[in-house]
Amino acid sequence: MTAGEVCNRHVVIATPDMTVVDAAGLMKTHHIGDLVVVRQPDGDRVPIGILTDRDIALSVSRLVRLPELKITDVMSVDLVTCREGVNLYDVLKRMQSHGIRRLPVVNERGGLEGILTFDDVIELLSEELTDLAKLVVREQKREQSRI
Numbered sequence: 001m002t003a004g005e006v007c008n009r010h011v012v013i014a015t016p017d018m019t020v021v022d023a024a025g026l027m028k029t030h031h032i033g034d035l036v037v038v039r040q041p042d043g044d045r046v047p048i049g050i051l052t053d054r055d056i057a058l059s060v061s062r063l064v065r066l067p068e069l070k071i072t073d074v075m076s077v078d079l080v081t082c083r084e085g086v087n088l089y090d091v092l093k094r095m096q097s098h099g100i101r102r103l104p105v106v107n108e109r110g111g112l113e114g115i116l117t118f119d120d121v122i123e124l125l126s127e128e129l130t131d132l133a134k135l136v137v138r139e140q141k142r143e144q145s146r147i
Helices: 020-030 051-066 087-097 118-147
Strands: 035-041 044-050 102-106 112-117
Touching: 020 035, 020 051, 035 112, 044 051, 044 102, 087 102, 087 118, 112 118
Parallel strands: none
Antiparallel strands: 035 044, 102 112
């Protein structure tokens, strides 16, 4: 399984010139905890940073300037991404080693294709575990019916 197969392809994006207030409004409207900040050269949405709800919370110390505060003033710029074809296990290791919960997934040109979140992975793993548990129960029933 790869990052491209698991990631959410409906990514809400932001541009560097947006204000933090506008970004927070987008997050509220879409019920999400992050925006991938992109620039758009040649039509590709190339991620340059990520703005999380935590970034906004930590910017509260700058409340005096909040209405004018730009996303670029508070976004995380040490952006970690992965390519679509990267194995999910390797993606999880990358997320763990960088201590991040959200990872933009990009194509071979660096264009944004989706986002993979910790919540997505937990949901996937819980579905897989449920399927395994059902398999065990089915196998037990089959064995009991043979007795």
